[in-house]
Amino acid sequence: MKTLKILVGVAFVIAISAFALDKVSGAKIDKGYSIGDVATDFKLKNVDDSLVSLEDYKDAKGFIVVFTCNHCPYSVAYEDRIIALDATFKTKGYPVVAINPNNPKAYPDDSFDNMKIRANDKGFTFPYLFDDGQKIYPQYGATKTPHVYVLEKTPQGNIVRYIGAIDNNYKDASAADQKYVEDAVNALLKGEKVPVEVTKAIGCSIKA
Template sequence: MKKLILASLTLFMVTAANAQTGYKVGDVASDFNLKNVDGKQISLASYQNAKGYIVVFTCNTCPVSKAYEARVENLNKLYATKGYPVVALNTNDPVASPGDTYAKMQERAKEKKFSFAYLEDPDHVYTKKYGAMRTPHVFVLQKTAKGNEVVYIGAIDNDQQEANPERENYVQNAVNQLLKGEKPSVSNTKAIGCTIKWKKEMSR
């Protein structure tokens, strides 16, 4: 019983810490340099012609992430050539979630034929810095004079089961508005998905 209470308290503290320390719309996001599934190091600066980025915190194992894989792929196909490539980061600790090892990431990317970068964040450095809390959790960034400004945070859409007749494609709408020279009319939504599998020894 005590272990259960401690586990619940830890989860609450982790969630609260993310809520307090993660980026907000208008903040400038830091770059990263992480290993892609092809073995190469990738950073946002690697995309020299980008106008911005669709940064997706996700994983191999979450059913919600799996449900959105094709939509994430479609976002990359729609917007990479227009200057907004998808860059995905696996949030989960591979010990806490064995299905999220680097080798499993490589298998998943090959099986699903991902056209976007799929990076490991094994120590949760950027997962924590950005404030990702769920998988998937999206941060749309726009290149500005002050850096990569966060302009949208939240869900991909409001139709996980692809059955909502009033579907709102939040990320698509945000990027379309950016391409028109406008700021997203909806800049925050609630990310729906699995909780992140943190390193057990990490007190955060």
């Protein structure tokens, strides 16, 4: 009985400590969004030094939000496909909005100045935003670069309809036979249910 009381006491102390740590850090207890959740808007600096938020897109039907960066080889491998997604779907109401979630102190290659260079060199046709202070990616639950969230604009807000990878072959776009993001947006444009709602994002871990 004495041992049981000690164990209960220890568990209580651990629980209180964890709660206190969360209160101090301000960290969210949950793991980000699930399918059907309303995604938060944001106002982040673009590489052209303007501030961009989702509410700026008055005529959009939804968004392809991509957490990506400069240095990650997976992100680099997908850059042309991200540009292609924007070219295909922006005019149909689903523009790409890219966000760099990395801490430039951990990876100087991902600094805001280097973002400007990368966007110019690649000819990005979409906003490339800096998650200054790393406040947005934890709300979404992004863990990798790239990590994609397809949002559908509704009267209730921007609803999460797909989370995960762009397709099933980061090495070779022509070899990808499951184009998750493309299929998700096409389904939404038809008013249909997204065929695959969640996949595992493949990429580099986000650098805090």
